[in-house]
Amino acid sequence: MTSTPAIPTLMTAADDTASAAVSAAEAADGTGLHGPVTDWFAEHARDLPWRRPAAGAWGVMVSEFMLQQTPVSRVLPVYEQWLARWPRPADLAAEAPGEAVRAWGRLGYPRRALRLHSAASAIQERHGGDVPREHAQLLALPGVGEYTAAAVASFAYGQRHAVLDTNVRRVFARAVAGRQYPPNATTAAERKLARALLPEDEGLASRWAAATMELGALVCTARSPECHRCPIAAQCAWQQAGSPAHEGPPRRTQTYAGTDRQVRGKLLAVLREAVTPVPQGVLDAVWDEPVQRARALDGLVSDGLVEPLTGGRYRLPHA
DNA sequence: CAAACGTGGGC
DNA sequence: TGCCCAAGTTT
Numbered sequence: 001m002t003s004t005p006a007i008p009t010l011m012t013a014a015d016d017t018a019s020a021a022v023s024a025a026e027a028a029d030g031t032g033l034h035g036p037v038t039d040w041f042a043e044h045a046r047d048l049p050w051r052r053p054a055a056g057a058w059g060v061m062v063s064e065f066m067l068q069q070t071p072v073s074r075v076l077p078v079y080e081q082w083l084a085r086w087p088r089p090a091d092l093a094a095e096a097p098g099e100a101v102r103a104w105g106r107l108g109y110p111r112r113a114l115r116l117h118s119a120a121s122a123i124q125e126r127h128g129g130d131v132p133r134e135h136a137q138l139l140a141l142p143g144v145g146e147y148t149a150a151a152v153a154s155f156a157y158g159q160r161h162a163v164l165d166t167n168v169r170r171v172f173a174r175a176v177a178g179r180q181y182p183p184n185a186t187t188a189a190e191r192k193l194a195r196a197l198l199p200e201d202e203g204l205a206s207r208w209a210a211a212t213m214e215l216g217a218l219v220c221t222a223r224s225p226e227c228h229r230c231p232i233a234a235q236c237a238w239q240q241a242g243s244p245a246h247e248g249p250p251r252r253t254q255t256y257a258g259t260d261r262q263v264r265g266k267l268l269a270v271l272r273e274a275v276t277p278v279p280q281g282v283l284d285a286v287w288d289e290p291v292q293r294a295r296a297l298d299g300l301v302s303d304g305l306v307e308p309l310t311g312g313r314y315r316l317p318h319a
Numbered sequence: 320c321a322a323a324c325g326t327g328g329g330c
Numbered sequence: 331t332g333c334c335c336a337a338g339t340t341t
Contacts, residue, residue: 067337074327075338108325115339145339165337185320213337222335223330253334256325265325303324 033175033232034199034208040231041211044218048072049079050155051210057131057156058089064148064155065116070107072217078105090129092120098316101305102272110268114141114304114317133157146186151209160205162194167216168209172197178237180246181222263287263296271306271316280312308316 029035049055062082066075072314082103086092092100097117104113119141124132131152133136138149150161164186172193173182182190198207219230227233227243238244256262266286271278287293297314300306307317 063333064337069336069338071326071328071336107327108327111324133340143339147338151337163337166335167337217337252321254322254324259323261324261326268325276339285320297322 013132024212030199031197032235033197034204035308036235037211037215038204038207041207041214045210045214046072046218049076049083055083057133057152058087059083060156061119061131061152062116063149064151065112065119065143066107068112068148069109074107078103078107086120088129089120089123089131092117093124096316096318097304098307098318101155101268101316105272106269108265110305111303112143118142119144131156135159135161138304154206154209158203158206160198160200160202161209162191162198163213164190164194165213165216167213168194169216170222171212171220172215174225174238175232175236178241178244180238180244181251184249184252258297260292260299263292264300265302267293268305271314274315277309277313278314280314283314 022031036228038134045051048063051060055063062074063079066079066082085103086095095117097114100113100117105109107113122141123129126132127137128192132141133153135149135153137145138144138152144152147163147165151165153159154161154163166182169182169186169190172190173179176193176197197208199208215230219226227236227239230236233239263286267283270283270286283297284290284293287296297306301314306314306316
């Protein structure tokens with residue numbers, strides 16, 4: 001290392017110490033963080049099915065859809081059944097979308113099931129049935145955003161991409177910016193930092209992405225981080241600052257009880273279990289407030305999650 | 320860019 | 331009990 005790559009700051013005066021710490025560590029392995037974090041990962045990584053070589057790019061992609069806003073423990077059983085039933089994108093694409101919604105079970109955010117089905121169809125039509133390798137082509141698939149495109153390219157194909165999920169953002173917020181939590185929405189500064197911290201070597205970059213994510217999931221957790229188990233605790237800006245509590249606007253929380261979302265969930269739960277079309281009256285029983293109930297059902301229909309039939313009957317979408 | 324979008328487990 | 335949080339994307 002003869003030169004020190006520029007490490008962007010997170011743009012606040014409070015981050016001077018963090019920037020200095022990272023810049024100083026540059027002399028070692030690029031950041032001083034790569035070795036400790038990837039070594040820790042090599043020893044402590046969970047043996048998750050989508051990390052096994054047999055999972056393939058499709059397995060990785062399915063897992064990424066399911067893991068969006070959803071804990072690993074709840075994904076595991078659904079993932080196994082899904083891959084057993086639809087081992088390739090073509091297998092899913094050949095099914096009615098409603099079957100994807102049904103198999104999604106209670107994972108939540110069922111539009112993901114619909115989008116995964118659409119993505120499988122797009123893969124079949126545009127990419128000959130193989131999950132594309134290029135970031136731009138991944139990003140063009142339904143339900144694939146910035147994070148998922150980078151994750152599939154990195155985890156499935158070993159490419160060098162900044163993978164910025166909630167875990168990584170929290171790790172960087174603490175280790176580098178010295179803050180307890182990252183901003184509510186991903187910022188340009190965070191993207192810049194993630195790119196700057198990315199190891200040059202492709203293989204190492206891929207492991208780094210998975211390792212920082214795992215560190216955030218297992219050690220540097222939101223509620224009660226276990227800093228005594230952290231491989232970079234000694235270099236952590238937040239630790240060095242005395243673990244200051246979060247400042248600024250409260251992190252946005254979502255309400256659920258009494259919302260349309262809850263009603264949609266109840267309606268769809270009935271339709272998932274039904275083998276034959278469901279009469280309006282059965283759906284009416286899940287929620288007593290008629291205006292909200294109708295609005296929720298309309299929403300499900302316009303989202304393509306529910307198909308209205310003649311005679312006021314409904315079912316999961318067949319095409 | 321804020322808001323919508325499910326569900327369940329932990330503390 | 332009730333709030334917080336979980337590998338985001340879309341509009």
